[in-house]
Amino acid sequence: MSPTLGVRRYHPDDHAALYDICVRTADGGRDSRHIYPDPELMPSIFAGPYPYLEPDLTFVLDNGDRAVGYILGTADTARFVKEYRASWLPTIQQRYPAPSTPPVTPSEIMIGLMHNPERMLVPELAPYPAHLHIDLLPQYQRQGHGRTLMYAFLDALHRKQVSAVHLGMATTNTAARAFYDRLGFHEISVPDHGPVTYLGRHTDLDNL
Numbered sequence: 001m002s003p004t005l006g007v008r009r010y011h012p013d014d015h016a017a018l019y020d021i022c023v024r025t026a027d028g029g030r031d032s033r034h035i036y037p038d039p040e041l042m043p044s045i046f047a048g049p050y051p052y053l054e055p056d057l058t059f060v061l062d063n064g065d066r067a068v069g070y071i072l073g074t075a076d077t078a079r080f081v082k083e084y085r086a087s088w089l090p091t092i093q094q095r096y097p098a099p100s101t102p103p104v105t106p107s108e109i110m111i112g113l114m115h116n117p118e119r120m121l122v123p124e125l126a127p128y129p130a131h132l133h134i135d136l137l138p139q140y141q142r143q144g145h146g147r148t149l150m151y152a153f154l155d156a157l158h159r160k161q162v163s164a165v166h167l168g169m170a171t172t173n174t175a176a177r178a179f180y181d182r183l184g185f186h187e188i189s190v191p192d193h194g195p196v197t198y199l200g201r202h203t204d205l206d207n208l
Contacts, residue, residue: 005145036106049088054074077120099115136149158205166198168199
């Protein structure tokens with residue numbers, strides 16, 4: 001009998017699985033180990049800070065053995081940036097010192113982003129105070145699990161009386177864009193957004 005898949009809140013025992021999912025999806029939904037050889041790097045930026053700072057907004061898809069997908073984020077990006085710098089960055093900066101020279105390699109670029117959480121404070125995103133990241137291992141994609149994770153996250157935000165949420169995605173990731181479009185996200189116009197497209201939606205569960 002195949003194990004039952006279900007969404008539940010994050011538990012500290014999920015830490016290793018959370019980091020593994022991030023690494024195996026960090027290259028536009030694909031395995032990133034050939035780009036970022038340090039398995040702690042990408043999760044330290046895009047996964048680890050969230051259960052550390054806001055565990056009640058971290059949900060995982062559990063296959064009965066381990067977490068195989070997650071959705072995580074913050075209810076208040078401006079507050080998150082302050083807490084990231086004050087509380088999260090000190091836990092990782094010994095392993096990842098702030099760059100002293102212009103970045104050259106992909107890893108150096110990411111370490112630069114790590115030390116600049118204020119990059120998340122984009123004026124055009126202010127009407128969408130919450131933000132999120134969602135990732136599933138490839139074998140669990142396109143089966144409705146992403147929608148279930150999104151429902152749990154939006155419902156939690158709605159209960160906190162947070163009106164809207166945004167996310168940033170690689171513009172080239174057309175499969176992800178189609179997924180977000182189906183869930184009612186719309187594009188947010190941001191000048192000079194580079195290779196990233198920003199999407200947002202209200203937290204009510206209509207059109208989900």
